[in-house]
Amino acid sequence: MSPARVSATHNPLRDPRDKRLPRIAGPSSLVLFGVTGDLARKKLMPAIYDLANRGLLPPGFSLVGFARRDWADQDFGKVVYESVKERSRTPFREDVWRSLSEGFRFVPGTFDDPKAFDLLAETVRELDEQRGTGGNHAFYLSIPPSFFATVCEQLQRSGLSTPTPGSWRRVVIEKPFGHDLTSARELNEIVAEVFPADSVFRIDHYLGKETVQNLLALRFANQMFEPVWNSHYVDHVQITMAEDIGIGGRAGYYDGIGAARDVIQNHLLQLLALTAMEEPVSFDADHLRSEKEKVLSAVRLPRDLAEGTARGQYARGWQGGEEVGGYLEEDGVATRSTTETYAAVKLEIDTRRWAGVPFYLRTGKRLGKRVTEIAVVFKKAPHLPFADTATEELGQNAVVIRVQPDEGVTMRFGAKVPGAQMEVRDVTMDFGYGRAFTESSPEAYERLILDVLLGEPPLFPRHEEVELSWKILDPIEEFWAKQGGRIDQYPSGTWGPSSADALMHRDGREWRLP
Known part of the structure; x- marks a missing residue:
């Protein structure tokens, strides 16, 4: 089965408004700043491959890396390959990898280098022509906040932040969003000068x-x-x-x-x-x-x-x-x-x-x-019609939502202990995602990256x-x-x-x- 035809029945990222159709991103690329960091290697690159493997990225999807490295496109591809082989959650498929890697590009440079951003702008234009990305590009700032202002200024100067008619440009920001209220406001002003509010996606992977x-x-x-x-x-x-x-x-x-x-x-x-x-x-x-x-x-x-x-x-x-x-x-x-x-x-x-x-x-x-x-x-x-000795081991009812690592919900309530005497003790009723559903839960970054490409912002503060x-x-x-x-x-x-x-x-x- 080709990636683009993955069954929606087994697709946890399907569109909830139409269970017959998976939520597949349209023509687009992701420009990743900070490709040498832990987040990119351990989370972002594997998530992109897993999305492709689930058939949720368009055939012409492209990934552009930007870093201070003397790499060619092939060198960047090796980095992504090693990350995917080590960290991806879905099985490695050669046909999926071959299709995805055809869209890999790498731009060497520093954040304050205008020539590097001019080359990035040229690379993006080539992707529109060669890969059909349609002028739709997301810029993922997996970098320290101290560099946000410089990168945003370069994106604006080079025209990368300005979409062509009928297309979009978006920016993705990783936490921390400042270190206090004053710095958070300063960061917001910096980003708001370049991107409109509905094009800014602040990532909280939880x-x-x-x-x-x-x-x-x-x-x-x-x-x-x-x-x-x-x-x-x-x-x-x-x-x-x-x-x-x-x-x-x-x-x-x-x-x-x-x-x-x-x-x-x-x-x-x-x-x-x-x-x-x-x-x-x-x-x-x-x-x-x-x-x-x-x-x-x-x-x-x-x-x-x-x-x-x-x-x-x-x-x-x-x-x-x-x-x-x-x-x-x-x-x-x-x-x-x-x-x-x-x-x-x-x-x-x-x-x-x-x-x-x-x-x-x-x-x-x-x-x-x-x-x-x-x-x-x-x-x-407020009232227990039992002897005190019958409820000595009875605590308070609770609903516990487990976010990680064993995702699910536990309910704690009182029940009678088997036997001739009345004795009430806490018991639990447990729901686990892994046991209740045959389809696996997507990794958080899979869902968030896909939402960025789809332009769906409910999960982003x-x-x-x-x-x-x-x-x-x-x-x-x-x-x-x-x-x-x-x-x-x-x-x-x-x-x-x-x-x-x-x-x-x-x-x-x-x-x-x-």
Whole structure:
């Protein structure tokens, strides 16, 4: 079967408005800045091949690499080939690779080199003529934000940012979207001078994950959840992103940034918004974003940030049966660094639906296991017609949406233990994507790249959401900065510093153990 005729029945990226047809991108190319980086090699290049293998890219699709390397087109092709062979999720097929690689081009140069961008403009024009890309080109800035202004200026000067009649030009920006509110606004102004708002796609790969989108289906396609999704029934919500690895070779990026800026400002606040938002009029981009913005604008910080936040740094400990070093022992980390590798914060949402319900967000490295989940924990029943001894092991009902690694949903509720006596104990009912569906979930970057090429923006936060998120985090970062070098240590392989446990204990609650 040729790639272009992959059955929609087994295609998880099919158009939900017409289940008979797959969502296939039209004539286009992707220009990738930062082709030598980890993201390009580990995620973007394999995702492009997997899209082609699923038959979701047009026959003339082209990939243009731009980097400071003395490469020819064939050299770039070898880099992509090695990445695809090592990282692609779908089987390698020679016919698919041959067709895809015919569209590979490479432009050598630096970001401040006008001649290199003139050559890029010429390469793009040749693709329109030779490959039928139709003047449709997306520019993926997989580069540090400090280079955004230079690249955008060059794209504008060379005419690359200006579409021909009937075509489009789009720009894709990877996080971080600034390091605070001021820098985020500056970045937005830089990009907005060159590309209109509907042509700017800010990538948050968590929003491309199947389970994150299933959260919307869980809430709004099922009558059983929405009536209890409010402060009358919900006790609190926990949103966790835990990693069992350290910073690896990312010290140059991570040190000085920290867990809160790296994860809470984007990933976790986006998950909070999707969990708490009202039902949108439709799932069009404007309606979906509008509801998320309402939630973020209603978020309230703790009155006492010392009690409502926690931060820590992993120390030497044991992970997976092996002793591992602490953060301050990592290569490239300053010996007196106060950058946090763990951050937790308690937030509230001042709306009729959520008034009085705390949302606890936490993220960290070198924790007990790798997991990302949203746990909606319900209040206990107001009256239990059982003896106290019958419900000693009964906790609170919960709906847990697992984002990774084992995507699915778990429900926790009380059930009678078999036997002659009445004894109620917590049990779980589990739904896993891998078990429930024969078709595999696409990798997040597959969905997001395809959405960029299709021009479908619902999963991409716009600058208003980014700025609202920084308005939430900036006061916390300023408070931590005023504390100077105070930061708790926690042994690697544990679930964070004691201050994080104290944050929950003050409210009479505990963190979930995933």
